[in-house]
Amino acid sequence: MQTLAASFPVLTVMVLVPLAGALLLALIPPLRAQARAVGLLFSLATLGVGVWAATQFDVAQGSVIQLAETHSWIASMGVSWALGVNGLGLAMLLLAAFLTPIVLLASWGEVPADRQGLFTGLVLVLEAFVVVIFAARDVVLFYICFEAMLIPVYFLIGRFGGPNRRRAALKFLLYSLAGGLVMLIGVVALYVYGPGGEGAYLLDNLVGNINASTTVTRWIFVSFFIAFAIKAPMVPLHTWLPDTAEQATPGTSVLLIGVLDKIGTYGMITLVLPLFPEASRWAAPVVLVLAVIGILYGGLAAIGQDNLYRLISYTSISHFGFMVLGIFAGSSVAATGAMVYMVAHGLSIAGLYLVTGFLARRTST
Numbered sequence: 001m002q003t004l005a006a007s008f009p010v011l012t013v014m015v016l017v018p019l020a021g022a023l024l025l026a027l028i029p030p031l032r033a034q035a036r037a038v039g040l041l042f043s044l045a046t047l048g049v050g051v052w053a054a055t056q057f058d059v060a061q062g063s064v065i066q067l068a069e070t071h072s073w074i075a076s077m078g079v080s081w082a083l084g085v086n087g088l089g090l091a092m093l094l095l096a097a098f099l100t101p102i103v104l105l106a107s108w109g110e111v112p113a114d115r116q117g118l119f120t121g122l123v124l125v126l127e128a129f130v131v132v133i134f135a136a137r138d139v140v141l142f143y144i145c146f147e148a149m150l151i152p153v154y155f156l157i158g159r160f161g162g163p164n165r166r167r168a169a170l171k172f173l174l175y176s177l178a179g180g181l182v183m184l185i186g187v188v189a190l191y192v193y194g195p196g197g198e199g200a201y202l203l204d205n206l207v208g209n210i211n212a213s214t215t216v217t218r219w220i221f222v223s224f225f226i227a228f229a230i231k232a233p234m235v236p237l238h239t240w241l242p243d244t245a246e247q248a249t250p251g252t253s254v255l256l257i258g259v260l261d262k263i264g265t266y267g268m269i270t271l272v273l274p275l276f277p278e279a280s281r282w283a284a285p286v287v288l289v290l291a292v293i294g295i296l297y298g299g300l301a302a303i304g305q306d307n308l309y310r311l312i313s314y315t316s317i318s319h320f321g322f323m324v325l326g327i328f329a330g331s332s333v334a335a336t337g338a339m340v341y342m343v344a345h346g347l348s349i350a351g352l353y354l355v356t357g358f359l360a361r362r363t364s365t
Contacts, residue, residue, distance in 0.1 A: 009069045010053045011083040011135045014093065017046045018100075018124040018131075025121045032117030036108055039120035043101040046127065050097040054090060062087030065137065070202070073141070077191070078200025082137040088339050092134040092266060095346045096259045100127045103251035106354055109361060110249045111160055119160060126152040126255065133263055139201040139271070143187050146227075146263065147180045153252075153260065161247045168240075168247035175240040179227035186223030189216070190275075207274050214278065221279035224272050225287075232264030232320045235294040245313035250357025253309065257316050257353070258346040265323045265342055269335070273327070280328065287328045294321030308356045312349065319345050 021042030025031055031038055057066055068084030085093060104123060111119045129149040136142035150173060158169030191200060193212035199205050210217060230237045241261075245253045273280050298318030305311040319341070326338030 009083075010049060010056070010067055011085065011093075011131070012069060012081075014046055014049050014053070014097070014131045014135075015128050017049060018042055018127040022121040022124040022128075025117050025124075035116040035120040036104065039104045039116075039124060040101055042124060043097070043104055043127065046131075047094075047097040047101060050094050053085075054094060057085070057087075057090055059087070065204075068137070070137070070199075072198065073138075075198065077140070078196065078198055079140045080138045080199055080202055081141060082199075082202055083132070083135040084137045085135050088266070088269065088342075089134050091339070091343050092259075092262060093131060095262075095343055096127060096130045096134065099254055099258055099346070099350055100124075102350065102354070103254050106251045106254070106357065107249065110251060110357065115160070119156070122152040122156050123251075123255070126156070130259060130263075134266065137203050139187055139190060139203065139206065141201075142267075142271070143180075143183065146183070146267075147177075149260070150176050150180075153256065156252045156255075157244060157248045160249050160252065163247075164243075165247040168243045171240045172244045175230050175237070179230035179237075182223050183227035186220045189220045189223070193217075193220075203271070203274070210275065217276055218279040218282060221272065221276040221283065224267070224276070225283065228264040228267040228272065229290075230264070231261060231267070232324060233261065233317060234264075234290055234320065234324060235297050235317065238294070238298075238317050241317065242310045242313045245353075246307055246309045250353045250360075253353045254350045257313065258350045261316070261320065262342050262346060265320065265327060265338065268324070268327050269339070281330070284328045284330060288325060291321045291325040291328070294318065295325070296321075308359075309353075312352050312356065316345070316349060 021038055025035055025038060053067055063086055065084040065086055070080055070082040073079050073081045100123060104120060107116070107119055126149055129145045132145040133142060133149070136145065154169050154173050157172060158166050190206060190210065193210050193216065194200055194206050195209045212220065233241045245257065248256060295318050298314050298316070298321060302311050302314035302318070305314060323338045323341050326334040326341065
């Protein structure tokens with residue numbers, strides 16, 4: 001069994017299964033009438049693959065990258081198709097795989113039958129991108145999917161939801177694109193100051209091998225941190241979240257806040273801290289102050305809301321402040337707490353949005 005686990009590309013399969021479902025819906029129009037069943041089947045299959053992967057994961061070595069697979073992709077740039085997970089990555093994969101079929105089930109009452117094909121296809125494509133992001137061991141691979149996931153999210157918000165959904169979708173897109181463009185500067189800088197050659201963007205090769213001055217390294221850190229702070233979302237880069245959560249369907253909000261926003265804190269843990277340890281310590285005082293401001297602001301702003309969706313989104317801003325506080329506190333115990341918080345928040349926020357959506361349908365508000 002261990003030999004099979006070592007040779008079988010389980011993480012790549014987790015990417016391909018939802019993509020296959022989306023492709024079938026796109027290429028075979030008659031299937032769209034059964035989009036709900038097709039989406040549920042492929043999302044449950046993805047969850048099944050994820051559970052099997054978890055059985056092959058050595059929990060005692062949870063901090064070590066496991067289930068790894070590496071293949072040269074764009075050799076001229078040193079870009080690889082490199083996947084692998086540690087304990088946090090596996091937990092986030094399972095969270096995404098667990099919530100996706102729940103979101104599809106919830107959409108049965110939220111999305112008209114004639115648009116279920118589009119909604120389901122977008123959710124499956126988004127799930128595939130999320131799997132790559134949480135398993136990527138190559139910075140360019142991470143970045144490509146980090147940006148590509150904006151496409152299905154934009155249409156999930158802009159095509160389904162409240163009357164101001166297009167404005168909310170555009171605001172989300174502009175914030176995310178701005179963060180992505182800033183992060184792109186850092187990605188290019190890693191190629192310039194990194195080890196170069198084959199596997200130039202592999203995290204294992206980059207850690208400890210960025211040959212840049214302290215000032216330059218700190219600026220690269222800032223480029224990554226801003227992108228992840230927008231995604232997290234941290235005050236003062238949070239304003240897209242309440243509008244988006246209010247206009248999106250409850251299912252989309254579950255994916256957006258329960259899973260996608262965790263990419264911000266996940267990126268801080270997986271990319272920022274290992275790649276820029278000195279810069280992380282240098283920026284920690286400012287980051288901690290912003291985290292505390294976010295905790296207080298999110299809680300106080302939530303008190304004044306008369307819309308449940310906005311209330312939940314503001315409480316999430318406060319929760320993310322606690323996560324970032326743990327990540328940059330400089331304590332392994334605090335960092336572990338932040339990781340547990342990420343998973344717990346994903347599950348609890350999913351329940352809150354789904355129950356709120358149910359109440360909104362029952363009361364027609």
